[in-house]
Amino acid sequence: MSRSSVTKRPTIVDVAAHAGVSTAAASKVLRGAYGVSPEMKAKVQASMKALGYRPLASARGMRGRTYTVAVVVADLHNEFSSLLVEGIRRECERQKYRLLVAPAGSGKDAQDRMVEDLIDRAMDGIVLISPLGTDAELEELAKKIPVVVLGRHGASPEFDSVAADDFAGANLVVDHLVSLGHRQITYVNHTTTGTNDARLPEEVRVRGYVDAMIRHGLGDAIDIIQSQWSQEGGEESGRLILSRKERPTAVFAGCDVAAFGVLTALWNAGIRVPDEISVAGFDNIFTTSLAPISMTTVDQSGLNMGSTAGRLLLERVGGRAEAVNSSVLPVLVPRGTSAAPLLEVGKG
Amino acid sequence: MSRSSVTKRPTIVDVAAHAGVSTAAASKVLRGAYGVSPEMKAKVQASMKALGYRPLASARGMRGRTYTVAVVVADLHNEFSSLLVEGIRRECERQKYRLLVAPAGSGKDAQDRMVEDLIDRAMDGIVLISPLGTDAELEELAKKIPVVVLGRHGASPEFDSVAADDFAGANLVVDHLVSLGHRQITYVNHTTTGTNDARLPEEVRVRGYVDAMIRHGLGDAIDIIQSQWSQEGGEESGRLILSRKERPTAVFAGCDVAAFGVLTALWNAGIRVPDEISVAGFDNIFTTSLAPISMTTVDQSGLNMGSTAGRLLLERVGGRAEAVNSSVLPVLVPRGTSAAPLLEVGKG
DNA sequence: TAAAAAGTGTATAACGTACTACACGGATTC
DNA sequence: GAATCCGTGTAGTACGTTATACACTTTTTA
Numbered sequence: 035m036s037r038s039s040v041t042k043r044p045t046i047v048d049v050a051a052h053a054g055v056s057t058a059a060a061s062k063v064l065r066g067a068y069g070v071s072p073e074m075k076a077k078v079q080a081s082m083k084a085l086g087y088r089p090l091a092s093a094r095g096m097r098g099r100t101y102t103v104a105v106v107v108a109d110l111h112n113e114f115s116s117l118l119v120e121g122i123r124r125e126c127e128r129q130k131y132r133l134l135v136a137p138a139g140s141g142k143d144a145q146d147r148m149v150e151d152l153i154d155r156a157m158d159g160i161v162l163i164s165p166l167g168t169d170a171e172l173e174e175l176a177k178k179i180p181v182v183v184l185g186r187h188g189a190s191p192e193f194d195s196v197a198a199d200d201f202a203g204a205n206l207v208v209d210h211l212v213s214l215g216h217r218q219i220t221y222v223n224h225t226t227t228g229t230n231d232a233r234l235p236e237e238v239r240v241r242g243y244v245d246a247m248i249r250h251g252l253g254d255a256i257d258i259i260q261s262q263w264s265q266e267g268g269e270e271s272g273r274l275i276l277s278r279k280e281r282p283t284a285v286f287a288g289c290d291v292a293a294f295g296v297l298t299a300l301w302n303a304g305i306r307v308p309d310e311i312s313v314a315g316f317d318n319i320f321t322t323s324l325a326p327i328s329m330t331t332v333d334q335s336g337l338n339m340g341s342t343a344g345r346l347l348l349e350r351v352g353g354r355a356e357a358v359n360s361s362v363l364p365v366l367v368p369r370g371t372s373a374a375p376l377l378e379v380g381k382g
Numbered sequence: 383m384s385r386s387s388v389t390k391r392p393t394i395v396d397v398a399a400h401a402g403v404s405t406a407a408a409s410k411v412l413r414g415a416y417g418v419s420p421e422m423k424a425k426v427q428a429s430m431k432a433l434g435y436r437p438l439a440s441a442r443g444m445r446g447r448t449y450t451v452a453v454v455v456a457d458l459h460n461e462f463s464s465l466l467v468e469g470i471r472r473e474c475e476r477q478k479y480r481l482l483v484a485p486a487g488s489g490k491d492a493q494d495r496m497v498e499d500l501i502d503r504a505m506d507g508i509v510l511i512s513p514l515g516t517d518a519e520l521e522e523l524a525k526k527i528p529v530v531v532l533g534r535h536g537a538s539p540e541f542d543s544v545a546a547d548d549f550a551g552a553n554l555v556v557d558h559l560v561s562l563g564h565r566q567i568t569y570v571n572h573t574t575t576g577t578n579d580a581r582l583p584e585e586v587r588v589r590g591y592v593d594a595m596i597r598h599g600l601g602d603a604i605d606i607i608q609s610q611w612s613q614e615g616g617e618e619s620g621r622l623i624l625s626r627k628e629r630p631t632a633v634f635a636g637c638d639v640a641a642f643g644v645l646t647a648l649w650n651a652g653i654r655v656p657d658e659i660s661v662a663g664f665d666n667i668f669t670t671s672l673a674p675i676s677m678t679t680v681d682q683s684g685l686n687m688g689s690t691a692g693r694l695l696l697e698r699v700g701g702r703a704e705a706v707n708s709s710v711l712p713v714l715v716p717r718g719t720s721a722a723p724l725l726e727v728g729k730g
Numbered sequence: 731t732a733a734a735a736a737g738t739g740t741a742t743a744a745c746g747t748a749c750t751a752c753a754c755g756g757a758t759t760c
Numbered sequence: 761g762a763a764t765c766c767g768t769g770t771a772g773t774a775c776g777t778t779a780t781a782c783a784c785t786t787t788t789t790a
Contacts, residue, residue: 405770
């Protein structure tokens with residue numbers, strides 16, 4: 035039994051004994067709580083260091099905080115999500131919290147299950163990226179645990195939210211294409227089965243497209259393809275466009291990944307971009323900037339949105355009660371896939 | 383005080399009371415432990431359902447398992463990591479475990495800190511993706527918690543590992559380029575500062591390149607650029623190559639992202655690929671398959687590697703003691719960025 | 731100078747679950 | 761017919777930490 039120092043992890047009781055104080059005192063020092071003298075603090079911290087003490091989050095979680103927050107994400111493959119996550123992570127790191135990423139998979143059920151599991155695992159708070167479900171459901175959730183909703187529109191007095199102004203972003207793209215001379219602009223939309231939540235980014239973006247078209251007097255040219263925001267969805271949309279007699283001069287996909295799919299379909303068919311058809315996306319994921327792609331898109335600064343979300347969440351964890359709803363203004367990133375159309379296909 | 387049912391989450395004590403049995407019995411049912419009759423099992427499970435009981439992982443973690451494992455990843459932006467993670471996730475889901483992704487940031491310190499934090503958070507096991515550090519360190523870690531090392535070479539009797547045969551993969555690329563007629567093949571290497579671990583993928587790949595060149599009698603043409611496997615590192619390497627008097631006819635970057643950087647530099651300089659210079663990467667990340675890029679690379683089936691790692695980890699958690707070291711054979715994915723060189727720059 | 735307040739430390743009861751020991755009845759073994 | 765074993769259930773403690781309640785000093789206030 036002489037291997038006690040090797041075999042067991044030191045606890046706060048060990049620390050207190052080593053420092054010659056009560057465990058309550060040691061706990062206070064650990065938490066930075068009120069009621070410790072500078073000498074006590076120094077003494078206990080020295081003992082913690084000497085023993086290599088590390089608090090056990092499971093045990094802390096039963097009475098207080100775990101100093102752990104999570105971000106629920108449907109899919110890690112989405113580069114934009116990665117940016118958001120990185121933003122949250124940096125803010126958490128700054129405040130000595132740990133961020134864990136929870137890949138839920140797609141669908142509302144999967145997301146809900148993950149959220150429950152995270153509550154079971156005593157997270158101090160959670161960030162939800164473009165969650166499905168109603169405001170009421172999210173508000174119910176917010177009663178149980180601090181919540182920040184990222185990338186979903188609509189303010190709530192019950193939980194914090196951070197979203198880009200997708201309406202303005204879609205406007206930027208249409209304005210850009212119209213200013214280049216385009217009039218036939220097709221939009222590739224994302225349709226979620228079942229849910230039809232006006233607060234999801236996809237719904238706001240398509241409204242932004244419609245609004246801008248009407249504003250430019252192009253209401254008759256409005257053309258929306260109902261698809262999925264994935265590589266495959268984009269390719270199908272591209273093929274659909276090519277199968278038509280009258281092709282648009284520009285395609286605006288509401289998401290970069292879908293725009294890649296459109297590009298792929300066009301390239302495969304030998305259509306030159308932007309000479310024959312211009313293409314624009316949304317999100318400014320990293321790949322859009324690669325030289326051979328160089329795609330026109332909209333940047334919503336995922337890094338900033340993420341760190342804002344992180345800050346809001348930790349404020350909530352710290353006790354703030356009033357909701358904060360933050361909005362970020364996106365900017366257009368014009369690149370090589372958009373240019374003036376070769377021949378005007380105007381009407382009238 | 384009439385809101386007791388609303389205000390508090392049910393515990394296993396509540397379940398036991400509701401079912402009219404002891405908490406020990408309820409716990410047995412929950413864990414599926416030995417010593418419960420079918421009637422008891424049914425009764426307790428009915429009570430759990432009726433109360434909406436959910437076990438608290440923090441509390442479980444203090445005595446037994448949390449049914450949670452984590453994968454430590456330096457950077458979520460790496461598409462290949464995402465593939466690995468997805469593979470692990472699927473296997474965990476199959477076995478009713480939860481996978482959380484721990485973004486550590488780059489560098490050994492950051493990684494080590496994250497691992498400690500995960501142990502503090504009572505993970506049942508962890509997967510490390512291409513970890514830095516020595517075998518001894520990893521073995522020390524494996525004594526504390528079940529560990530599977532992913533994407534790092536070298537078998538150990540102390541922990542499980544899953545790796546692609548990077549040596550063979552690099553051979554495939556060189557063989558391919560040589561068979562097309564290339565003789566001047568430059569390799570873009572990744573040099574980690576400080577560490578020089580022969581078991582890291584980058585070290586094995588560069589050895590594979592050197593070996594294949596010698597095997598083809600091209601020992602004198604060996605040309606290695608010390609760089610970083612990032613977009614920037616690739617671009618710098620590309621510019622370096624262009625600044626030379628004698629340019630290679632092919633560039634092999636040990637990582638797709640770096641290969642993108644090389645492509646970017648070449649495109650910016652107006653060099654036609656593959657007409658003037660062929661380019662090949664490694665990993666077969668999704669973007670390589672996009673039509674305008676269509677890059678030759680090597681696929682190591684991240685999904686399979688991930689699910690294998692997940693399976694091994696959960697076996698370890700379940701009690702297996704002997705180490706399992708698994709290796710995956712990669713395959714060449716020839717695409718549009720590699721072709722026969724226009725003019726032979728042979729020697730002698 | 732007495733009373734109140736502020737500062738500093740301690741004892742100890744939770745928190746929710748797991749699991750070792752053990753008790754009890756019935757079936758099996760010798 | 762006693763001894764053993766097996767199946768099933770329970771009591772109660774341990775896990776590591778937090779936080780409430782309180783005791784004792786010292787400082788401030790009236």
